[in-house]
Amino acid sequence: MSLTPTTSASSQSAKMKKDESFLGRLGGTLVRKKKSKEVSNLNEEGKIAINAPMLPPGSDIHPEDTLLEENAERIMLDPTSRENLKFKDLLKVLIDWINSELEEERIIVKDLEEDCYDGQVLQKLFEKLSDRKLNVAEVTQSEIGQKQKLQTVLEAVNELLRPHGWSVEWSVDSIHSKNLVAIVSLLVALAMHFQAPIRLPEHVSVQIVIVKKREGILQTAVVTKELTSTTEMMMGRFERDAFDTLMDHAPDKLNVVKTSLITFVNKHLNKLNLEVTELESQFADGVYLILLMGLLEDYFVPLYNFFLTPESFEQKVHNVTFAFELMQDGGLKKPKARPEDVVNLNLKSTLRVLYNLFTNYKNSE
Structure with missing residues (x-):
């Protein structure tokens, strides 16, 4: 009878050593993974550090913006322009106009980037302004479905605007990637073409940062983009008096x-x-x-x-x-x-x- 506790104690001791050995191995694995991740992060930081001197001062470039394929480019709004008062005023005027037009649809837009990228708002707005129904699905959750809707909407918009001299400065990819400059350019063109009962602030310009990758090195440029000119020029009234x-x-x-x-x-x-x-x-x-x-x-x-x-x-x-x-x-x-x-x-x-x-x-x- 006295052997039972000893046997039990020995078994428990062996089990504890086994558990400690397992935890040790697990800990070693976690440590190695952590170190591997740290190395990966350091490598990424190194890439960014190497490319950073080529970026314009004050530009808020996120790490994902530097992960470009060879010969690819990315266009971003300079953060200083985002705080421009005239640009903010333009955004507010456009948002108020959309909400006024789509009031019967019970659609409320608060942020142009977040609310316009999937094509739903742009579809409803175009249909209201043009009095034309587009053959698109009403609700699209998938990225493919959203881009298909955008493709249909933008084809209709471009078909309408191009003959009147509007240059197309937007695309399915730029709208879907929430490129604010592309979205605003499209909305300004629609507002002017349909003679919206609003007054857009004149001479609104922003700085956009264009990042390209050539031979593994980021190349950047800052370009001034004019979003609005004078009301008369935007309305196409070129006849001076x-x-x-x-x-x-x-x-x-x-x-x-x-x-x-x-x-x-x-x-x-x-x-x-x-x-x-x-x-x-x-x-x-x-x-x-x-x-x-x-x-x-x-x-x-x-x-x-x-x-x-x-x-x-x-x-x-x-x-x-x-x-x-x-x-x-x-x-x-x-x-x-x-x-x-x-x-x-x-x-x-x-x-x-x-x-x-x-x-x-x-x-x-």
């Missing part, structure tokens, strides 16, 4: 023109005890334009035809559009300006509209 010349070459004479127009409109608006001192702001909601047309043509405009105290952007656009219709009913040519431009306080557009009235009614009592 007297106001372009005036504002570009004789801004000192601008006040003379404004004074003449203010005198003209007040001559008529004073009959209703109204007075204008700021042309671009006081005509922006369309009310004074409508009342002025009624005075010039000698008729009363029923108040139910327009918003006397417009509050929203849409109500103001309605008023200015209605004023333009009254002008055309009076035999005037369709104004060159868009109603949205007047509402957005575009001085040149407002001056064009008022000058057109001045030349036709300057002798009216």
Whole structure:
């Protein structure tokens, strides 16, 4: 009976030694794997360190951005440009516009990179703007399905825009890889082509970093990319007139023109005890334009035809559009300006509209 505990103790001791031996071997394996990983990380850091001096200062290049195949390239937005206030303003205007257009679809965009890359938002936006249904799957989770949808959407977009002189600066791969510059370029082109009721900030440019691999070495370049120019250039209005010349070459004479127009409109608006001192702001909601047309043509405009105290952007656009219709009913040519431009306080557009009235009614009592 006394042998049993001894045997049991010996067995337990042998088992412990076996366990220790196993843990030792396991520990050695883990240590070797850890060291191997550390060596791999050091090698990668070494590659980055070698290539780093070739990168432009301030560029936030991630390790994965340096892992390029031979002759491949990657395009990235310089982080300093991402913080540019005008660029941020452009992003906000585009996001607000998309959300306004797709409100009925219950789609809310918060981030252009994260919300546009899979083609779903771009599909719905294009269909709404073009009033055309695309033959694509409604929901696509796989990468292949997303790229197929993007391919269909971009083919339709390019087919529409190319004949009108738009250069295609986006692709399936650039959109799907969340290239913000490509996404913004596409959205700006759509907004301008469809004359979106928004005012894009003018002269927005960003710095993009182009990284290429040649003979195993990274080559980088920083390029300035213009995303927006002037509103008129983006709208394709290349025909210059007297106001372009005036504002570009004789801004000192601008006040003379404004004074003449203010005198003209007040001559008529004073009959209703109204007075204008700021042309671009006081005509922006369309009310004074409508009342002025009624005075010039000698008729009363029923108040139910327009918003006397417009509050929203849409109500103001309605008023200015209605004023333009009254002008055309009076035999005037369709104004060159868009109603949205007047509402957005575009001085040149407002001056064009008022000058057109001045030349036709300057002798009216």
